[in-house]
Amino acid sequence: xxxxxxxxxxxxxxxxxxxxxxxxxxxxxxxxxxxxxxxxxxxxxxxxxxxxxxxxxxxxxxxxxxxxxxxxxxxxxxxxxxxxxxxxxxxxxxxxxxxxxxxxxxxxxxxxxxxxxxxxxxxxxxxxxxxxxxxxxxxxxxxxxxxxxxxxxxxxxxxxxxxxxxxxxxxxxxxxxxxxxxxxx
Numbered sequence: 001x002x003x004x005x006x007x008x009x010x011x012x013x014x015x016x017x018x019x020x021x022x023x024x025x026x027x028x029x030x031x032x033x034x035x036x037x038x039x040x041x042x043x044x045x046x047x048x049x050x051x052x053x054x055x056x057x058x059x060x061x062x063x064x065x066x067x068x069x070x071x072x073x074x075x076x077x078x079x080x081x082x083x084x085x086x087x088x089x090x091x092x093x094x095x096x097x098x099x100x101x102x103x104x105x106x107x108x109x110x111x112x113x114x115x116x117x118x119x120x121x122x123x124x125x126x127x128x129x130x131x132x133x134x135x136x137x138x139x140x141x142x143x144x145x146x147x148x149x150x151x152x153x154x155x156x157x158x159x160x161x162x163x164x165x166x167x168x169x170x171x172x173x174x175x176x177x178x179x180x181x182x183x184x185x
Contacts, residue, residue, distance in 0.1 A: 013030065015031075016031050020038070027050065028048045029048060033053045036061065037058045040061070042067035044071075060082040068087075072095065074094045075096075081102070084103070088124075089105055090122065092125055098133040099133045100134045101135045102137070103123050103136075124142040128146045129149070134151060146176075147159050147163050150164065150166025154168045160175075
Protein backbone atom coordinates (compact mmCIF):
# COMPACT_ATOMS: atom_id res chain seq x y z
CA UNK A 1 0.00 0.00 0.00
CA UNK A 2 1.22 3.45 -0.83
CA UNK A 3 1.51 6.22 1.71
CA UNK A 4 -1.00 8.24 -0.33
CA UNK A 5 -3.60 5.44 -0.03
CA UNK A 6 -3.05 5.14 3.73
CA UNK A 7 -3.34 8.91 4.26
CA UNK A 8 -6.44 9.17 2.06
CA UNK A 9 -8.10 6.32 3.95
CA UNK A 10 -7.23 7.90 7.32
CA UNK A 11 -8.65 11.22 6.08
CA UNK A 12 -11.93 9.54 5.02
CA UNK A 13 -12.26 7.88 8.43
CA UNK A 14 -11.67 11.22 10.17
CA UNK A 15 -14.22 12.92 7.90
CA UNK A 16 -16.62 10.05 8.62
CA UNK A 17 -16.48 10.83 12.31
CA UNK A 18 -16.91 14.56 11.62
CA UNK A 19 -19.76 14.25 9.11
CA UNK A 20 -21.63 11.65 11.19
CA UNK A 21 -21.35 13.56 14.47
CA UNK A 22 -25.13 14.11 14.60
CA UNK A 23 -25.66 10.33 14.85
CA UNK A 24 -26.16 8.74 18.25
CA UNK A 25 -23.49 6.11 17.64
CA UNK A 26 -21.05 5.34 14.85
CA UNK A 27 -18.97 2.16 14.67
CA UNK A 28 -15.29 1.80 13.87
CA UNK A 29 -13.75 3.05 10.62
CA UNK A 30 -16.62 4.79 8.83
CA UNK A 31 -15.59 6.33 5.50
CA UNK A 32 -17.61 9.27 4.24
CA UNK A 33 -16.83 10.94 0.92
CA UNK A 34 -18.10 14.56 0.98
CA UNK A 35 -20.78 15.91 3.29
CA UNK A 36 -24.16 14.16 3.81
CA UNK A 37 -27.32 15.86 5.12
CA UNK A 38 -28.30 14.51 8.53
CA UNK A 39 -31.35 15.64 10.52
CA UNK A 40 -31.60 13.64 13.72
CA UNK A 41 -34.65 14.25 15.92
CA UNK A 42 -34.83 10.58 16.91
CA UNK A 43 -32.00 8.06 16.88
CA UNK A 44 -29.39 7.11 14.26
CA UNK A 45 -27.04 4.18 14.89
CA UNK A 46 -24.39 3.14 12.37
CA UNK A 47 -22.24 0.00 12.50
CA UNK A 48 -18.58 -0.66 11.70
CA UNK A 49 -16.93 -0.07 8.30
CA UNK A 50 -19.78 2.05 6.95
CA UNK A 51 -19.13 3.68 3.56
CA UNK A 52 -21.13 6.62 2.19
CA UNK A 53 -20.56 8.48 -1.08
CA UNK A 54 -21.92 12.03 -1.35
CA UNK A 55 -19.88 13.39 -4.30
CA UNK A 56 -22.61 14.00 -6.86
CA UNK A 57 -25.61 14.47 -4.56
CA UNK A 58 -25.54 14.26 -0.74
CA UNK A 59 -27.20 11.34 1.01
CA UNK A 60 -29.98 12.28 3.43
CA UNK A 61 -30.56 10.57 6.78
CA UNK A 62 -33.56 11.96 8.63
CA UNK A 63 -35.31 10.85 11.78
CA UNK A 64 -38.45 12.43 13.16
CA UNK A 65 -39.26 12.41 16.90
CA UNK A 66 -39.37 8.76 18.00
CA UNK A 67 -37.91 7.53 14.69
CA UNK A 68 -34.85 5.27 14.37
CA UNK A 69 -32.39 4.55 11.62
CA UNK A 70 -30.25 1.47 12.31
CA UNK A 71 -27.45 0.65 9.86
CA UNK A 72 -25.45 -2.56 10.29
CA UNK A 73 -21.78 -3.38 9.69
CA UNK A 74 -20.18 -3.12 6.26
CA UNK A 75 -23.06 -1.17 4.67
CA UNK A 76 -22.48 0.93 1.53
CA UNK A 77 -24.71 3.91 0.62
CA UNK A 78 -24.14 5.47 -2.78
CA UNK A 79 -24.79 9.15 -3.51
CA UNK A 80 -28.29 10.61 -3.40
CA UNK A 81 -29.80 8.01 -1.03
CA UNK A 82 -32.61 9.24 1.16
CA UNK A 83 -33.67 7.52 4.41
CA UNK A 84 -36.55 8.93 6.45
CA UNK A 85 -37.75 7.34 9.70
CA UNK A 86 -40.82 8.20 11.74
CA UNK A 87 -40.79 4.67 13.17
CA UNK A 88 -37.88 2.47 11.96
CA UNK A 89 -35.62 2.07 8.94
CA UNK A 90 -33.26 -0.84 9.58
CA UNK A 91 -30.49 -1.89 7.18
CA UNK A 92 -28.75 -5.18 7.92
CA UNK A 93 -25.05 -6.03 7.66
CA UNK A 94 -23.33 -5.96 4.24
CA UNK A 95 -26.19 -4.26 2.40
CA UNK A 96 -25.39 -2.20 -0.69
CA UNK A 97 -27.69 0.66 -1.59
CA UNK A 98 -27.58 2.16 -5.10
CA UNK A 99 -27.67 5.83 -6.07
CA UNK A 100 -30.89 7.75 -5.40
CA UNK A 101 -32.52 4.91 -3.46
CA UNK A 102 -35.34 6.16 -1.24
CA UNK A 103 -36.71 4.56 1.94
CA UNK A 104 -39.59 6.25 3.76
CA UNK A 105 -41.54 4.56 6.54
CA UNK A 106 -44.37 7.11 6.36
CA UNK A 107 -46.52 8.65 3.61
CA UNK A 108 -46.56 12.02 5.48
CA UNK A 109 -50.34 12.42 5.05
CA UNK A 110 -53.43 10.32 4.51
CA UNK A 111 -54.80 9.93 1.01
CA UNK A 112 -58.40 10.91 1.79
CA UNK A 113 -57.56 13.75 4.21
CA UNK A 114 -54.24 15.38 3.49
CA UNK A 115 -54.42 17.41 6.69
CA UNK A 116 -54.07 14.25 8.84
CA UNK A 117 -50.62 12.71 9.35
CA UNK A 118 -49.91 9.38 7.69
CA UNK A 119 -49.35 6.08 9.50
CA UNK A 120 -45.83 4.70 9.91
CA UNK A 121 -44.65 1.11 9.48
CA UNK A 122 -41.04 -0.17 9.74
CA UNK A 123 -38.79 -0.85 6.78
CA UNK A 124 -36.31 -3.71 7.27
CA UNK A 125 -33.55 -4.78 4.91
CA UNK A 126 -32.10 -8.04 6.17
CA UNK A 127 -28.45 -9.07 5.74
CA UNK A 128 -26.70 -8.71 2.34
CA UNK A 129 -29.54 -6.99 0.44
CA UNK A 130 -28.62 -5.10 -2.73
CA UNK A 131 -30.74 -2.23 -4.04
CA UNK A 132 -30.26 -0.93 -7.57
CA UNK A 133 -30.32 2.69 -8.71
CA UNK A 134 -33.49 4.68 -7.90
CA UNK A 135 -35.22 1.94 -5.93
CA UNK A 136 -38.08 3.15 -3.73
CA UNK A 137 -38.95 1.17 -0.59
CA UNK A 138 -42.33 2.02 0.92
CA UNK A 139 -43.50 1.66 4.52
CA UNK A 140 -44.06 -1.74 6.07
CA UNK A 141 -41.69 -3.60 3.73
CA UNK A 142 -39.18 -6.27 4.75
CA UNK A 143 -36.66 -7.44 2.16
CA UNK A 144 -35.27 -10.88 2.92
CA UNK A 145 -31.63 -11.84 3.31
CA UNK A 146 -29.46 -11.98 0.14
CA UNK A 147 -32.17 -10.48 -2.09
CA UNK A 148 -31.48 -8.10 -4.97
CA UNK A 149 -33.91 -5.38 -6.09
CA UNK A 150 -33.60 -4.23 -9.71
CA UNK A 151 -33.02 -0.61 -10.69
CA UNK A 152 -36.06 1.68 -10.75
CA UNK A 153 -38.27 -0.69 -8.77
CA UNK A 154 -40.94 0.39 -6.30
CA UNK A 155 -41.17 -2.10 -3.44
CA UNK A 156 -44.61 -1.89 -1.86
CA UNK A 157 -44.78 -5.44 -0.41
CA UNK A 158 -42.29 -7.59 1.44
CA UNK A 159 -39.80 -9.61 -0.62
CA UNK A 160 -38.67 -13.10 0.50
CA UNK A 161 -35.00 -14.06 1.03
CA UNK A 162 -32.66 -15.18 -1.78
CA UNK A 163 -34.46 -13.72 -4.75
CA UNK A 164 -34.29 -11.13 -7.50
CA UNK A 165 -37.24 -8.74 -7.62
CA UNK A 166 -37.94 -5.84 -9.97
CA UNK A 167 -40.71 -3.72 -11.45
CA UNK A 168 -43.40 -1.29 -10.44
CA UNK A 169 -44.62 -2.70 -8.14
CA UNK A 170 -41.67 -5.01 -7.51
CA UNK A 171 -42.34 -8.72 -8.06
CA UNK A 172 -40.09 -11.74 -7.60
CA UNK A 173 -38.47 -12.62 -10.93
CA UNK A 174 -36.40 -15.56 -9.77
CA UNK A 175 -34.89 -17.14 -6.68
CA UNK A 176 -31.33 -18.30 -6.10
CA UNK A 177 -29.53 -20.91 -4.14
CA UNK A 178 -28.64 -19.45 -0.72
CA UNK A 179 -25.13 -20.95 -0.86
CA UNK A 180 -24.44 -19.06 -4.13
CA UNK A 181 -25.63 -15.81 -2.53
CA UNK A 182 -23.18 -16.29 0.34
CA UNK A 183 -20.29 -16.30 -2.13
CA UNK A 184 -21.03 -12.69 -3.15
CA UNK A 185 -18.56 -10.20 -1.62
